[in-house]
Amino acid sequence: MKTYKIINNFLLVGALAGVAACKLTQPVEQAARINAPQTFAGQTDSTGIAAIQWKTFFQDINLIALIDTALQNNLDLRIAAQRIEMARTNILAAQGAMLPSVSAEVTGGGRKFGDYTMDGVGNYDTNFSENIDADRRLPAPFLPDYFVGLRSAWEIDIWGKLKTQKKAAYNRLLATEKARHAIITGLIAEIASAYYELIALDTEMAIIQKNIALQRSAVETIKIQKEGGRANELGVQQLSAQLINTQSLEVEKQQQIIESENKLNLLLGRFPQPIVRNTILEQTLPQPAQAGVPANMLRRRPDIQQAQFDLLATYSEQQAAQLAFLPSLNITAFLGFNSFKSNLLLNPGSIAYNAIGGLAAPLLNRKALKAGQKRTEAASLEALYTYNKAVLTGFQEVSTSLKKLENNRKINDFKTQEVEVLQQAVVTSKDLFATGYASYLEVITAQRSVLEAELSLTNVQKNQYLALIELYRSLGGGWE
DSSP: HHHHHHHHHHHHHHHHHHHHOOOOOOOOOOOOOOOOOBBBTTTSSSSSSGOOHHHOOOOOOOHHHHHHHHHHOOOOHHHHHHHHHHHHHHHHHHHHHTTEEEEEEEEEEEEEETTTHHHHHHHHHHOOOOOGGGGGOOOSSSSSEEEEEEEEEEESSSSSSHHHHHHHHHHHHHHHHHHHHHHHHHHHHHHHHHHHHHHHHHHHHHHHHHHHOOOOHHHHHHHHHHHHSOOHHHHHHHHHHHHHHHHHHHHHHHHHHHHHHHHHHHHHHHHHOOOOOOOOGGGOOSSSEEEEEOOHHHHOOHHHHHHHHHHHHHHHHHHHHHHHSSSSEEEEEEEEEESSSSTTTGGGGGEEEEEEEEEEESSSHHHHHHHHHHHHHHHHHHHHHHHHHHHHHHHHHHHHHHHHHHHHHHHHHHHHHHHHHHHHHHHHHHHHTTSSOHHHHHHHHHHHHHHHHHHHHHHHHHHHHHHHHHHHHHOOOOOO
């Protein structure tokens, strides 16, 4: 009993000394965040295209079917779902740490005390006492020890450390859910972009095939003129070479279409197969695009929300690391049957119980706690910088997409006019060549120019769709 009091007093003195020695620093200040602009490129719309559901935003039924398939089968999404489950288990673990642990225990053992020890002499002398009956006599020289019952341990959260850790785990869960939303947003945008790239390749293929037909007609014409003495072999060779070059472009486009289809199938989580799709002329997207106010983007964009929850989680973890320096209050207890004879173990007289509570604080070798404190401080600052970077990245992407969309519309108007003029030039050059007022070189030049212009126009039209899709993604649309 005296020994027990000495140990208890030592623990109490150590705890008080720990409180006196602990000077908790304040967690890293995280309020210094970026002040966001009030508008995007002068726009004042408070909703923006991000509020449009993706099934409404994309009106192509084939594209909608592809996105639906991807949301069910995409492997990145499945991986993200399992990360959410792992984060949810961390909350359960944090909740469990706040409750007492109770375990059932069945133990058996024994020992032999030295004959010339206090315990050995005391046990030997006890058996000669007239105050004990036969059941209470100690076995000699080996003393068994049997226990059947419950043991419990409980750390009382007097400083809120465990509660803070639970809060950190909860914010980590929210961050992983937002990470999944970011994957959904990115996946929808990636599928839509790949889809429009694919139908743009179809359009380019149609343009090339149309030009092949025109060039084949030109070759046949110049061969006839050669036979009539109005053209020479050089002209035939030049136009034939142009035809062969365009035919090689057709093969290249076929390979690009295959690669694009396989890329889409990978996003859909399935093996290569043909992609059902419409033409570029059948596509309609919301016009004009509105970005909305920056505050709405901060609330909708998943990666910014993820960075914000990570920021809150690291702040809580930093607080928990500071609180680890304070004394912890622990209560241990047991209740069960304890006996040195197995046949008497379940006897009512063998009932035993105990409860001990004490404060303990780290005094020496606190390097592990200090290392944890330094790590959480660095993690907190990293999370702050990550959040600021996410905000800057979001505004940069929105601003770039808005300007790209606006400029691509202007370029599209000019390219459309250019194609119309060059198509008329091809007709004119063929008529002049047939009547002898133009050379075959002028026909070749006109045909090459219109092919390049038509392919360029298709690329500009594709970039318009891609810019609008990127704007939709960068504003946080698609995950709801």
